[in-house]
Amino acid sequence: MFKHYDFKRFDFVLVLLVAILGIIGIVAIGSATRVYSPDGTSEIVNKQMIGYILGFCILLFFAFFDYHWLGKLAIPIYIFTILLLALVLVAGSSANNAVRWIDIGPFRLQPSEFAKIFLVLVLAKYFDKLESKINQWYIILGSILITVVPTLLIIRQPDLSTGMIMFLILAFIIYVSGISYLYVVGASAVLIPSALIGLWYIQKPEQTLLKEYQVNRIISLVNPDSVDPSLLMQTNNSIQAIGSGRIFGKGLYLGKVNQYDYLPEPQTDFIFSIIGEEFGFFGCSIVILLLFILILKCLWIAKDTTDLFGKLIITGIVAIITYQSFVNIGVTIGIVPNTGIPLPFISAGLSSLMSNMIGMGIILNIGMQRKSTQK
Secondary structure, three states: OOOOOOHHHOOHHHHHHHHHHHHHHHHHHHHHOOOOOOOOOOHHHHHHHHHHHHHHHHHHHHHOOOOHHHHHOHHHHHHHHHHHHHHHHHHOEEEOOEEEEEEEOOEEEOHHHHHHHHHHHHHHHHHHHOHHHOOOHHHHHHHHHHHHHHHHHHHOOOOHHHHHHHHHHHHHHHHHOOOOHHHHHHHHHHHHHHHHHHHHHOOOOOOOOOOHHHHHHHHHHHOHHHOOHHHHHHHHHHHHHHHHOOOOOOOOOOOHHHHOOOOOOOOOOOHHHHHHHHHHHHHHHHHHHHHHHHHHHHHHHHHOOOOHHHHHHHHHHHHHHHHHHHHHHHHHOOOOOOOOOOOOOOOOOHHHHHHHHHHHHHHHHHHHOOOOOOO
């Protein structure tokens, strides 16, 4: 079973990075929820700690589960993903005018978080199997159709930001799979002008492309003077919190963001603001550095992997972690519209955590088989 494994290549540094990020996350979540539980042991913290224990068990399971079998199960995985996302629309739980969750006992599952990692596996197998035909237009079209179905189900929840991640995964995997640069140039020539036209269009009162709250979030970033000042409150409070932390922060539990409830859901969307206020520029830099090293470690494993399937899996997972890290931090400092994207391994949320742990486990497995030619 393990004849293709080189156990000396098990990446303990990658596991250590995940563990450190997890500890930072639990401490920050404890501070963010302290207003609801002065002793720092809120239900959210307890669930996150249980999630990390379970998450590391899942990580180790996938670290020693041959990832080639995931490729053989690509079709069942895809069908399961579609059914799970459809179930959300039929029998899901709602919160904040969105239906994105399924309640299982005391836990709340968000299928779209798992859909991202499942799509990575399906697309990686698709392009691995059709490697010799990658530059045929119908192969590209097929990958787009594979991506569109789960994406539309996610957007219906509604969850536009996760829907965008799905296409980002597709773009990264297509690029690394060896597509001709003619496709890249052609796609850029179409997408860039389309994005600019779309930005112009959504500012018109009669636009029907996005919901009002989505438009307001975008306009508040590109043209803040044209929107109600109340729409800028979250971002402004976040920026003030991070700035007030200065170099070394105010100290644990001494931030005002969590004490006076200046930000909604600080344990998820604005967890970086908590870190910035209480641990300052130093704490923010540590978090960014850890995430950066983790991404580099994953890319190094991908570079050293001879199997295209494994390389594409790592590419998709890195795309998810990189995008979510940039967007979450970008929201807190006012350079990205508020999207509700969690900070990997740090923000509260078991579904996001479990999905990331599955991804890290698979990467560890690929790393131990990186010189294998097994299919």
